Amino acid sequence: MTNVLITGVSSGLGxxxxxxxxxEGDAVYAIGEKMPKQLENxxxxxxxxxxxxxxxxxxxxxxxxxxxxxxxLVILNAGVLGDINTxxxxxxxxxxxxxxxxxxxxxxxxxxxxxxxxxxxIVGVSSGASVNGSKGWGAYSISKAGLNMLLKVYAxxxxxxxxxxxxxxxxxxxxxxxxxxxxxxxxxxxxxxxKEAYIQSPSQAAKNxxxxxxxxxxxxxxxxxxxxxxx
Numbered sequence: 257m258t259n260v261l262i263t264g265v266s267s268g269l270g271x272x273x274x275x276x277x278x279x280e281g282d283a284v285y286a287i288g289e290k291m292p293k294q295l296e297n298x299x300x301x302x303x304x305x306x307x308x309x310x311x312x313x314x315x316x317x318x319x320x321x322x323x324x325x326x327x328x329l330v331i332l333n334a335g336v337l338g339d340i341n342t343x344x345x346x347x348x349x350x351x352x353x354x355x356x357x358x359x360x361x362x363x364x365x366x367x368x369x370x371x372x373x374x375x376x377x378i379v380g381v382s383s384g385a386s387v388n389g390s391k392g393w394g395a396y397s398i399s400k401a402g403l404n405m406l407l408k409v410y411a412x413x414x415x416x417x418x419x420x421x422x423x424x425x426x427x428x429x430x431x432x433x434x435x436x437x438x439x440x441x442x443x444x445x446x447x448x449x450x451k452e453a454y455i456q457s458p459s460q461a462a463k464n465x466x467x468x469x470x471x472x473x474x475x476x477x478x479x480x481x482x483x484x485x486x487x
Contacts, residue, residue: 257300259283259327263308263365264334266290268429269381272458273331274301276466285325287318287334308334311356314364319372326374329469332362332403333381337431338395340439340447351395358399359406366410375417379469380407382421384482390446392439404480411478420472423482426453427461 260277264270266288274284274295283300286292287308295301304321308314338354339346362380369375385393386400407419426432432455441448456464468483475481 257281257283258329259285259325261285261287261322261325261327261330261369263287263332263361265292265295265303267292268431269424269427269458269461270331270333271295272462273333273465276459276462280466285321285327287321308361308365309353309357311360311364314361315368318365318368322368323372325372327369328376330365330369330375330378331381331469332365332378334361335381335399335431337434338399340392340396340435340444341394342392343394346395351398354395354399355402358396359402362403363406366406366414370414370417377418377469377473378407378410378420379472380404380419380421382423382480384423384484386421386423386480388446390444392444393446408478408480411476415477418473418477420475420477421480422465422468422472423480423484424461424465425483426450426455428455428457 260282262270262274262284265274265286271292274286277284278298278300285302287304287306289307291303291305304318306317335358336354380403382403383400385397386404389397404421407421411419435447436451439447441451
């Protein structure tokens with residue numbers, strides 16, 4: 257049995273990954289806003305309820321939960337979309353809120369893990385939006401590009417841990433459902449492209465990612481990779 261740490265397990269991909277690893281017989285340490293009811297009675301599921309937007313309290317609050325743990329894999333999955341709108345219509349304060357969860361919460365967690373735990377591999381769930389720069393995706397794209405560079409820098413500074421930023425493809429999550437149902441694809445054409453693309457179920461994506469994560473170790477630490485273009 258190995259230990260896996262996953263953030264953002266309340267729904268979507270994070271929940272599916274947690275369930276998949278538990279089904280494999282691994283122990284899952286999880287951070288999320290709400291306890292996933294389907295997993296709460298599993299003896300190998302260890303949940304800590306926390307809102308990662310409170311970045312300034314992460315180290316002090318989660319220290320005991322992570323102290324002296326050994327993780328074969330940490331999946332930094334928690335993230336928010338933010339509004340799909342042109343940057344001139346998005347307040348800087350709102351972009352900062354997206355950055356807090358998508359970037360700075362991960363910095364705080366990595367610092368805590370590096371000082372309190374033993375970690376072999378850290379994967380940050382990124383997005384093709386981090387490199388595409390599509391109209392309307394400003395806050396999200398900037399934050400995911402920031403995540404990519406955060407992990408690239410840590411790869412140099414923490415060489416004992418292998419880091420990857422990974423775009424997992426399009427997954428049927430609350431985030432994607434919001435884009436499909438709420439975003440005007442005549443204004444933001446990238447939303448139309450997303451709607452016409454192949455969309456995985458969370459369980460399908462999790463099954464694929466369980467096979468993909470070990471392969472990431474063959475790439476240079478700090479790399480940005482997309483599962484759709486990996487050989």
